[in-house]
Amino acid sequence: MIQPYAxxxxxxxxxxxxxxxxxxxxxxxxxxxxxxxxxxxxxxxRAGDEDARNKLLETLSTIxxxxxxxxxxxxxxxxxxxxxxxxxxxxxxRHVDQVSSDRSLEAxxxxxxxxxxxxxKVIDTVEKLxxxxxxxxxxxxxxxxxxxxxxxxxxxxxxLLEHNDLTESEIHKLKRRxxxxxxxxxxxxxxxxxxxxxxxxxKAGIAVIENSLWKAVPEFCRRINLHLEQSFGxxxxxxxxxxxxxxxxxGDRDGNxxxxxxxxxxxxxxxxxxxxxxxxxxxxxxxDELSVVHCTAEFRAKYGDHLEPYRFVIKELREKxxxxxxxxxxxxxxxxxxxxxxxxLTEDKQLWEPLYDCYRSLHQCGMRIIANGALLDCLRRxxxxxxxxxxxxxxxxxxxxxxxxxxxxxxxxxxxxSQWSEDDxxxxxxxxxxxxxxxxxxxxxxxxxxxxxxxxxxxxxEQSEGSISCYIISMARTAxxxxxxxxxxxxxxxxxxxxxxxxxxxxxxxxxxEQVMNQLFNIGWYxxxxxxxxxxxxxxxxxxxDAGMMAASWAQYRAQExxxxxxxxxxxxxxxxxxxxxxxxxxxxxxxAALLSQPPRSLKNGLxxxxxxxxxxxxxxxxxxxxxxxxxxxxxxxxxxxxxxxEPKNSWRAVMDELSDLSCDIYRNIVRGDKDFVPYFRxxxxxxxxxxxxxxxxxxxxxxxxxxxxxxxxxxxxxWMQNRLMLPAWxxxxxxxxxxIEQGKLQIIEEMCKTWPFFSTRIGMLEMxxxxxxxxxxxxxxxxxxxxxxWYLGQSLREQLQQDIKTVLSLSHEDxxxxxxxxxxxxxxxxNVYTDPLNLLQVELLRRFRQNQESxxxxxxQALMITITGIAAGMRNTG
Numbered sequence: 068m069i070q071p072y073a074x075x076x077x078x079x080x081x082x083x084x085x086x087x088x089x090x091x092x093x094x095x096x097x098x099x100x101x102x103x104x105x106x107x108x109x110x111x112x113r114a115g116d117e118d119a120r121n122k123l124l125e126t127l128s129t130i131x132x133x134x135x136x137x138x139x140x141x142x143x144x145x146x147x148x149x150x151x152x153x154x155x156x157x158x159x160x161r162h163v164d165q166v167s168s169d170r171s172l173e174a175x176x177x178x179x180x181x182x183x184x185x186x187x188k189v190i191d192t193v194e195k196l197x198x199x200x201x202x203x204x205x206x207x208x209x210x211x212x213x214x215x216x217x218x219x220x221x222x223x224x225x226x227l228l229e230h231n232d233l234t235e236s237e238i239h240k241l242k243r244r245x246x247x248x249x250x251x252x253x254x255x256x257x258x259x260x261x262x263x264x265x266x267x268x269x270k271a272g273i274a275v276i277e278n279s280l281w282k283a284v285p286e287f288c289r290r291i292n293l294h295l296e297q298s299f300g301x302x303x304x305x306x307x308x309x310x311x312x313x314x315x316x317x318g319d320r321d322g323n324x325x326x327x328x329x330x331x332x333x334x335x336x337x338x339x340x341x342x343x344x345x346x347x348x349x350x351x352x353x354x355d356e357l358s359v360v361h362c363t364a365e366f367r368a369k370y371g372d373h374l375e376p377y378r379f380v381i382k383e384l385r386e387k388x389x390x391x392x393x394x395x396x397x398x399x400x401x402x403x404x405x406x407x408x409x410x411x412l413t414e415d416k417q418l419w420e421p422l423y424d425c426y427r428s429l430h431q432c433g434m435r436i437i438a439n440g441a442l443l444d445c446l447r448r449x450x451x452x453x454x455x456x457x458x459x460x461x462x463x464x465x466x467x468x469x470x471x472x473x474x475x476x477x478x479x480x481x482x483x484x485s486q487w488s489e490d491d492x493x494x495x496x497x498x499x500x501x502x503x504x505x506x507x508x509x510x511x512x513x514x515x516x517x518x519x520x521x522x523x524x525x526x527x528x529e530q531s532e533g534s535i536s537c538y539i540i541s542m543a544r545t546a547x548x549x550x551x552x553x554x555x556x557x558x559x560x561x562x563x564x565x566x567x568x569x570x571x572x573x574x575x576x577x578x579x580x581e582q583v584m585n586q587l588f589n590i591g592w593y594x595x596x597x598x599x600x601x602x603x604x605x606x607x608x609x610x611x612x613d614a615g616m617m618a619a620s621w622a623q624y625r626a627q628e629x630x631x632x633x634x635x636x637x638x639x640x641x642x643x644x645x646x647x648x649x650x651x652x653x654x655x656x657x658x659x660a661a662l663l664s665q666p667p668r669s670l671k672n673g674l675x676x677x678x679x680x681x682x683x684x685x686x687x688x689x690x691x692x693x694x695x696x697x698x699x700x701x702x703x704x705x706x707x708x709x710x711x712x713x714e715p716k717n718s719w720r721a722v723m724d725e726l727s728d729l730s731c732d733i734y735r736n737i738v739r740g741d742k743d744f745v746p747y748f749r750x751x752x753x754x755x756x757x758x759x760x761x762x763x764x765x766x767x768x769x770x771x772x773x774x775x776x777x778x779x780x781x782x783x784x785x786x787w788m789q790n791r792l793m794l795p796a797w798x799x800x801x802x803x804x805x806x807x808i809e810q811g812k813l814q815i816i817e818e819m820c821k822t823w824p825f826f827s828t829r830i831g832m833l834e835m836x837x838x839x840x841x842x843x844x845x846x847x848x849x850x851x852x853x854x855x856x857x858w859y860l861g862q863s864l865r866e867q868l869q870q871d872i873k874t875v876l877s878l879s880h881e882d883x884x885x886x887x888x889x890x891x892x893x894x895x896x897x898x899n900v901y902t903d904p905l906n907l908l909q910v911e912l913l914r915r916f917r918q919n920q921e922s923x924x925x926x927x928x929q930a931l932m933i934t935i936t937g938i939a940a941g942m943r944n945t946g
Contacts (some may be wrong), residue, residue: 072890075156078225079897082148082244084700086141094137100446101126101134102141113896127907132482135930142192142901143937149216149898150685150940155225159384169696170659171289175702176298183578184709187298192708193295196309197673201460201644202275202683203315204268215684217252219278219303221245222689244274252769258932265326269317269334269684273341275683276456281345283308283693284451285444305426305443308450310697312457313536314338317676320523321541328522333399335459335526335534342584343411344752346418347388349445355426356441359434366428370421377425384421387412390632391454396608404429412532415453415615424447458536461527462570463520465540465548471517472551480513492547496554497592506748507558510728524559528689532563537646539604543569544576546586550593564596572606574614581629588637597639599771602675603630604644612783615734618727620829628666635668644675662703664828667711674704685943719819719826722812729806730799737864739796747860750853751845753913753935754786772782786944789935790848791841791906794848797833801871808874830878837872838884838895839942851910851915900939909934 072659092101105126111119130138143335168174179189224245228238263271272911286309292303303309317334320326357377365375373379391411397404412418422445429438473485476495484492499506527535538556540548570709571580584603587593605626610619634641647661660671680688686696715723738744749755787794808816819826842865876882885892912931916923 072156072344075152078152079149082152083145083211085246086144086148088246088756089253090141093253094542098134098137102138104899105904112898113899122726124907127607127904130910132924132926134331135912136926136933137939139905140928142905143900143940146937146940151221154685155222156691158476158693164736165733170699170702172294172698172702175706176294179709187313188297189709190301190799191294192705194307194700196704198309199675200679201313201315201675202272203319203677203679204272209335213255213639214252214257217248219689220245221248229515237778265317265330266333269337270581272314272316275687277341277345279688279693280303280312280692281448282690285447286690287697288447290694293577304448305446306483310400310451312452312902313460315460318459320461321464327519328526331523332526335530335603336398338456340392340453341390342452342454343391343395344536347392350388351382351384352441354378354385354446357381359437361432363428363431366424369424380421380425384418384470399663404556406795412454415449419449433720441929455534458534460536460539461523462539462541465544467520468555471555473521474513474517475506479508489545489547493550496547497590499554500550500557500592504557520555520561524555527556528560535565537566537602537755539568539570542572546583549587559900566602568602570604570606571626572609574610574618574622577610579628580626581633584630585633588639597887599638600640601634602642602644604646604727606646608646611795614731616796616925617800617803621723624666624825627669631666631668640672642672642675643669646677659699659703660828660831661710663707664824665707670704670707674700687828713822715823718815719823721808725807726803727906729803733802741860742755743857743860747853747857751848751861752786753781753788756784756931757782757935772909774880787903789938791844792845793840794864795835796836800833801874802867805870830875831877837875838892840868842868847907848910851914903940905937
């Protein structure tokens with residue numbers, strides 16, 4: 068046993084025991100015995116006992132329809148409890164005391180000091196630190212909010228149990244509460260009965276802010292101050308805000324017909340209502356706390372002569388916030404609004420200014436300890452969240468804007484804009500952007516699609532500057548794609564400059580991004596409005612789906628390099644926005660390693676990155692976990708800027724070019740080139756059944772009648788994760804490395820592994836994927852779900868996987884995967900005992916479901932959905 072994790076093992080064992088008791092009480096001893104028998108057989112099967120494996124297969128293939136749901140639920144619940152224990156382990160006081168991370172801010176500041184980096188340079192870099200996390204609602208969060216809340220309470224109980232001074236009675240009470248929570252979770256339906264709406268998803272995102280991030284942000288700011296003071300004797304300025312939040316939830320309409328202009332408007336109001344409610348609680352606390360009588364003459368002159376000057380000011384804010392809550396509450400309830408906007412808080416400065424005046428006065432009157440308490444926390448929240456809570460991003464696909472403008476040009480007799488050359492499009496757009504007359508005809512009735520685009524732009528125009536953070540264009544390919552959005556916003560009456568962000572996603576688009584941005588930067592009108600600031604989004608999902616992990620990673624790296632060099636040459640402040648997911652196939656990797664593997668200087672203007680799906684809960688769902696995540700992000704961004712990674716050598720670039728071409732060809736020859744691939748994919752995975760699981764509001768396909776090419780990157784990866792082949796995360800990568808090694812370039816590859824963070828991180832990601840993949844389970848899916856004439860394809864892919872594992876192991880010079888991270892390997896081994904039965908049961912359920920699709924057994928369908936969510940819980944990074 069690895070000592071720092073002994074406590075976690077103990078927690079998992081305790082929670083598992085309580086689950087067993089719950090199962091016996093709820094389902095009877097026969098079901099408990101069946102589940103326990105399956106668990107023991109699974110454990111022995113994993114240990115190499117062939118007889119146990121055969122008995123396990125027989126037990127699960129003959130399980131009755133009456134027993135499938137409780138068995139599936141038992142293993143799914145255990146995996147959720149394991150996740151809770153593992154998540155808690157990262158913030159456990161025993162773990163933190165035993166394991167000091169060299170990736171933490173504290174360790175980084177010590178290292179910077181020991182290397183005698185100029186203090187001024189460190190301070191300047193810290194002052195420029197910006198980490199903007201963008202919360203998104205993607206269909207991979209499989210755990211319902213009602214269960215998430217119970218899981219958070221389990222975490223709290225585990226924390227309390229760590230105290231050494233508990234009495235027997237207190238320990239008994241906490242363990243009894245744990246049993247109650249596990250029983251409550253068991254008796255709660257883990258599968259949603261209805262697909263959530265975008266507003267439901269927005270409420271879930273708001274709940275994360277309310278329950279976790281609201282507490283975490285000021286605590287993280289205190290942590291930065293502590294480390295800065297200890298290492299350099301300085302304090303972080305109160306006005307600085309290193310952490311920011313934006314959201315796509317309610318603003319991302321790309322391929323989601325349920326996100327309308329009215330949805331966006333409702334979510335914006337919902338954000339303001341919740342922000343006012345949260346600040347009202349803060350202000351109520353300050354009203355009770357700030358009974359201090361002394362203030363500066365300046366403060367008294369500004370706010371009047373009062374016995375308790377701070378309390379007077381805070382009470383005025385309290386009354387305004389009460390009216391603000393009521394104002395937005397009336398709008399949400401669709402009632403007649405009885406409060407005028409003059410009576411409420413609409414801009415951050417209305418809240419910030421009086422609070423900051425209180426802060427300065429307390430400092431100047433010698434009450435620094437009071438000023439730096441709850442008041443400082445509130446000021447930090449104003450800077451981070453503001454009265455909008457989280458700024459909203461708007462996202463739409465490029466062709467929707469092109470069609471809207473084409474509809475306009477056809478109506479006014481200019482022809483079909485969509486058929487024009489790029490030069491003609493740009494000339495028209497620049498002319499209209501420079502014109503003072505309106506373009507939109509008065510009596511024109513556009514199509515419903517175009518009307519929706521225009522309505523969205525009108526909603527943006529109605530918002531105060533800062534409520535909307537940017538407008539993102541997915542599948543951006545040309546300069547006209549960006550100019551078109553600027554024109555639509557102008558015509559809608561947007562009076563301020565809203566950043567319009569091209570999202571480059573496919574391999575070709577990433578390669579062409581420098582040329583597109585150069586065209587834009589050479590347009591005088593465009594340079595005039597952007598004020599030398601530009602954001603560009605790099606897509607990880609679709610590039611990996613398009614070309615495979617290795618080619619996509621290198622295209623993303625090159626694109627960032629080119630954009631950084633171009634912006635520096637032209638004096639433009641570039642912010643790169645990373646559209647990462649949780650899985651390897653969508654750019655997911657441990658945050659610290661992923662950021663340090665970025666090109667030099669690519670993080671100098673801060674980090675903007677999506678937090679997607681279930682990763683929001685794993686990384687931000689508890690205040691202490693969120694603080695630890697912020698710490699990792701901050702230390703990585705600061706290290707990347709103060710101790711930047713090396714520029715890749717020309718020999719490394721040449722090898723990466725070769726690996727990219729080889730891996731892309733291997734990937735596409737199978738995914739696009741093999742006529743049997745699509746039917747194999749659809750039978751060997753639960754891809755088609757996934758559509759029945761009400762995970763998110765967005766459809767799984769952009770085009771409901773399209774094939775695998777129209778499938779979104781998330782369900783594409785989710786499906787391959789279910790059958791444990793994990794194909795999108797590795798196909799082409801290992802094979803290309805092996806071919807380059809066979810060409811005599813092993814020495815260069817090994818040098819890249821040792822000294823280039825970009826490459827070593829990719830190899831580490833492959834090791835993680837290979838550790839979770841399982842050839843035996845994948846073959847089991849094939850044998851029971853796929854036509855025999857297609858078996859060759861699965862067999863070929865598994866042979867490729869085995870060869871790739873050998874290749875990666877040869878680079879690490881180890882005989883087993885994840886040898887440098889033994890606990891990760893142990894964690895995966897522990898989970899396999901519980902995910903194996905779910906995988907095997909899923910195969911049986913898919914077989915039964917597909918045999919009776921016309922009149923499916925509801926128990927079979929329900930159990931199938933439970934196996935999907937259970938396997939997702941077991942695999943962790945599913946989206």
